[in-house]
Amino acid sequence: MSYTALSQHFEQLHHLQHLGAICGWDQATMMPAGGNEARAEALSTLAVLCHQQLQDPRLSDWFDAAGQESLDREHSVSLAEMRRQWRDATLLPADLVRAMSLAGSRCEHAWRSLRPANDWAGYLPLFEEVLNLSRQAASARAEALGLSRYDSLLEQYEPGMRSARLDTLFDDLKSWLPGLITRVQDKQRDEPLLLPQGPFATEQQRALGLEVMALLGFDFEHGRLDVSAHPFCGGVSEDVRLTTRYNEQDVAQALMGIIHETGHARYEQGLPGRWRRLPAGQARSMGVHESQSLFFEMQLARHPAFIARLAPLLERHFGAQPAFSPDNLARFYTRVTPGLIRVDADEVTYPAHIMLRYEIERDLIEGKMEARDLPERWDQLMQRYLGLSTKGNYKDGCLQDIHWTDGSFGYFPSYTLGAIYAAQQAAAMQQQQGPLEQLIGTQLPTVFEWLQQHIWQHGSLLETDHLIRQACGQPLDAAVFRQHLQQRYLADAVYA
């Protein structure tokens, strides 16, 4: 059976990707610096092999024949997901793939030193090359898929999402978010706030992190926690590798990072076991993935009921201090401050950072603006959405993110889609299971069961809209996200 042959072929690809995921994790966490060159060579050979696996000339016939075979619904979906990965890998000419990889590596590598040096002029020619190749790729993908250029890139991260829908979404956000930010700042201006006083020893932070991961149901038989310069959730779904970094002056950063990555991890650990080796068993999209990390970090961990559980743990690990009172911690974890850096942004200002990036990357790919116009456009939008200037400050402006350096255009919207999906999931859960206050306070397993049943166990077996509608009653709905922000940040009681 051709479907069987395809499944075996994609399982083999999954095994190769497993080796790449573990060696990639090792590179970021365990590898001594001198091992890097050999590792990079080995991983690049693996990338070529994985690409070859998807270029196998037998695949075309197998897909044709499997299309004629009688398959039940799940296997039909599995076939479609295999076909999507295959199509994605074969859309671009090999020369272009190689050129993109080369230009991306070069630009990303240079960016690591050009950003701290605030060197926009040095960065521009490298970035222009990346953008030029990304536009070529977008054109080729667009033609083959019958999509607009930007949509053809978006499709890689968020299948089914289109910029027409994102335009509407972000227009909506633009209409209310800047005003909401101002009102929240006005409200918070007079609220008392104590900052937790360090130092917070790394070993204690790690112990606390492990305890919170256990509380959040992380399965330590199928994963671990380590340290890396840039936190991530890697490994494979049977063995999920989280990382964080510790700052002994800051108790919030590592802990919230761990909680965020634990959300990603539980999604991976909860994917449907029998589909694990095939595309159908993998995470649905980047937006859905981010919805799980943000459900854990924002909906759950910054909820006053969770903070009430966190406070005694902080006291136990670091000793009592006034800043650890639940009231103060709740204010601490929900303080809103417009800033220049996306990864440091709070829950309320974060979407403004994404709106800005979305507009710019869409216009860059569609040819409506040029690379050289980036700093000015960035500054203009930063002023408009957050009232801050980045004039001359490239490193905290348009040079701050890694995404565009290697041509990952179309990724940014996932963050805000995730935040909205997470708010919808929290609202639906409350409607079905009772107040979140109570679920978080005394019935955490019910929270995780809901996510397992409505999100995790479906892998890629449902389209995103279908998945979200089935779980929450509606597909993407920014109004629920707005209600969440209004209720958490503008209602009278801190505990609202």
Place this chain on the structure above:
Amino acid sequence: MSYTALSQHFEQLHHLQHLGAICGWDQATMMPAGGNEARAEALSTLAVLCHQQLQDPRLSDWFDAAGQESLDREHSVSLAEMRRQWRDATLLPADLVRAMSLAGSRCEHAWRSLRPANDWAGYLPLFEEVLNLSRQAASARAEALGLSRYDSLLEQYEPGMRSARLDTLFDDLKSWLPGLITRVQDKQRDEPLLLPQGPFATEQQRALGLEVMALLGFDFEHGRLDVSAHPFCGGVSEDVRLTTRYNEQDVAQALMGIIHETGHARYEQGLPGRWRRLPAGQARSMGVHESQSLFFEMQLARHPAFIARLAPLLERHFGAQPAFSPDNLARFYTRVTPGLIRVDADEVTYPAHIMLRYEIERDLIEGKMEARDLPERWDQLMQRYLGLSTKGNYKDGCLQDIHWTDGSFGYFPSYTLGAIYAAQQAAAMQQQQGPLEQLIGTQLPTVFEWLQQHIWQHGSLLETDHLIRQACGQPLDAAVFRQHLQQRYLADAVYA
């Protein structure tokens, strides 16, 4: 150029093996238990790919054509080493390779519980299957290589070594080793000995281990030290991963284990950089590899001059105690006690364990004895060489080693070849550079430079006999090993 094509092909193979080595290390050190099934699947897919890489139909033509190309000496050797690996991978029919892998996995897996249960009867049928397949493999290899059956297996681990030569070697050892063991025991019987008193905290043992690794020139930019149930030296030569295990009651085990593995590691780290990705740049043989670990553990670390340097480190990490006096430590680290377990054996009795295994595995493969006769033969030889009985005690007798469970016949002689080569290297070094006492006491870098120059930098560019003769003046010479044992264990002064 076909030689270039071959080199690229083998470099690619090397990259795949890199991924396997790191993921194998991870499996033993970092992986949570629940990740094992997925990891085993991924590694088995990789093994198939590596095998396919060596079965590539283009290789035959490339080797034919490359044989006609004009190559300098080093590239000719490189070609020969590639050809040897290729030949080794293509000697056996695929069915037999699969059957061996399956039977070996099954037997090894069962052995892990049958050994503690002392269950010889349960083990025998599984072992018979492994032996039967190993004999078939030996026959096929023997015919293709024009060697005896056992020699064709030996060739995998110790290229160029033959059983006729090993027979002579072990006959020689048999003539003097049992008598020497008795005399050493007589001499040591009345020597005072204090045992170091624990507990020795794991963290302190690790700190001491790292300090000793640094003293021994381990390059931490290209390697690391971790913990695993069974210590090994893994990873890749650019990133060598040592492991050990800590016993808080025993200060000797982990430390000497670390020193042993550091010997393996420095060989790997010292291999010729420009040949690293090709067979010619890999370690010469298992015997030469073991000569480096045993040079470090036996020739160097148990030398009184090294123990004099170790004593203050032990005091610093664990506090002073009478057992840490250099005299006592020297006696402690050279105490000879015949025992049943090979891996616990001292320097003097160790070769007796190997003589026994060599005779048995040679006769098993040549069809001169059957699997069912193993316990009796084991007991008989154990009585003869070490005066100990293993009657009815299978778990500390013929069930103690992992090697035969998966069909690794022909490996055991490497241990004793390594011990002999190490003694020859120490003797040659003394002759060329001055007394070991002085080199170890004040000129350790000279020791490592000698090994770098005479052993490490040659990779597989010289045949073993050539390598050893060039370094030590003679190929394999057991007389030097005998002199070393006599001088260290029977001369009057403890410090001799």
